[in-house]
Every structure is written in C-alpha cells, then in structure tokens.
Amino acid sequence: MERMGSNEDLDHATGVLLVRDAMNRTTADLPALPDLSGPARSQGLRRRARVRAAIGGGVLTVVAIAVAGAVALPDSGGATRIGVAAQPPGGPAQPQPPVHLEPSPGESSMADLPAAERARQEQFQNRAVPVLQELLPEGVGTLRRTDLSVRLYQGTKDDKTFTVVFSVRPTGADTDPRTCLEAKGRVCAKGTLPDGTEVIASTSPVNDGDVTESRIFFRYNKSNVSLAVSPHDASHTSAPVTNDQLLTLAKDPAFLDLVKTADADPVEQEQKLLPAGE
DSSP, rough: OOHHHHHHHHHHHHHHHHHHHHHHHHHHHHOOOOOOHHHHHHHHHHHHHHHHHHHHHHHHHHHHHHHEEEEEEEETTEEEEEEEEOOOOOOOOOOOOBOOOOTTTTTTOGSSSSSHHHHHHHHHHHHHHHHHHSSSOOOGGEEEBBSSSSTEEEEEEETEEEEEEEEEEEOOOOOOOOOOOOOOOOOOEEEOOOOOOEEEEEEEEETTEEEEEEEEEETTTTEEEEEEEEOOOTTOOSOOHHHHHHHHHOHHHHHHHHHHHHHHHHSSSSOOOOOOOO
C-alpha cells in the first residue's frame, strides 16, 4: 500500500512539473512589456495572464487525460507498466428476441429446423430487421422477427400489429414478369431498379374490402422477391404504407443487399408453382 501511494505522489509531481515547464517555455517567448503606465500597462499584464491561464489549462487537460486514460498493468515480472484503459462496456444493440407464433395444425415452424439451419435463418432475420425498420414508414411501428417463418415479421405501434412478409424465394427457372390488374379496387404502380429491373407495387382491398394491404414484387436473378404489409384487422386499419414508399424501398442499396444475399444463399425453399395475376 505504501508503494502505491509513492507512485501516485510521483505521478502528481510529474504532472505539476509538466504544467510549470510548459507555462514557462510558452510565456518566455512573449515580447517584454513596454514601460507603460496606467491603463495600457494594466492591459498588457492582463493579456500575459490570459495567455498563461490558457496554456496552463490546456496542459492540465492533456495531463488529466493521460493520467485518467492510463492504468497500471502487471507484467510477467510483477512490476507495473502503463497501458490504455479498456473501452467502456457496450456496442451495437443486441437483436430483440423474436415474436413467438404457434404454428397451425400441420404447419411447421423454425423450431423444427436443424440447429445450424435455424441459426442461419435467424441470422438473416436479424440482419433484415434494422434495414426494414429504417426503410418502412413510421406507421408500421417497431419491427421484430418471428420464430414461425424466416419470411415473417411484425410491426407494432399504438397497440396495432401489422404483419410484414419479406420473401426472396428461388424459382429454379426464369418466369415471365407479373402484371398488375387494376380490378376490384386494386391500385398499381411501377418502378425500375438501378439495373433496369421492373418493380410492381400494388395496394389492394382485403377482408370485407374496408382495409387494404400493400406489396411489391420483382424478379431478381433466380428468385422471386416480394414484400407485403398487411392491415390490422381488429381496428380496421389499412397497411400504413403506400405504393410509392414501397417502390422507394425496393431501390435502396441496403434492401438490395439483403435480396442479393438471399438469392445467392437461399433461406426459403424453391417455389414450384408460380400463381398468376399477382
């Protein structure tokens, strides 16, 4: 304990000497004050004092940072050495746990997957959540993945839950582009990705026709890509996203990176039959 106290006294004395030496060397370069009287002489004295105070404060700050940022670390011989203090705990936010959804009778869930495959799909979901959260409008709410299917997510806001389905599904063969028929209240819009790929967006009445869902679809390489936002049935609230917002989302580089990843290393099974008219 006495030895530790001696080290602290030495560090303090060293800091004081650093401050004194820096102040003396800096102010020594200042020109000598002329032999003035009255206000002029007082102003010169004040100027010199301000310079000393500024230099002293700067050096004290440097010394304080150096002392606070250093810790004594034992080496193999039992002596001490100075090292940089570790960063405070914390880092990127940890993914939120999934929303648990019970499968319907005869339906499988991610819990039925082999452990390695389940971990791979969960990793993709955790990567997709912050991207979709950033690109979808605020009305969708806080987005979380589910443990039922890799393609299934939920957005929650003001006690309303909106189902979000993000699918990149291999088809195994090229397919003709889908068309959007503006029938039964459906409203369509088209956009183009940077590579020229056509994207189709649609807003369609569902259930009793008093609410709408919104979706986009396009073909990428060997996969069919779609993203759909469903309404909140209980409150009769339509999907809080427009065709234009979905077309903008589809062009975003972060979203397209997700698509490229899932196309190269699919997280869904190959689609055998392509429904017409969507």
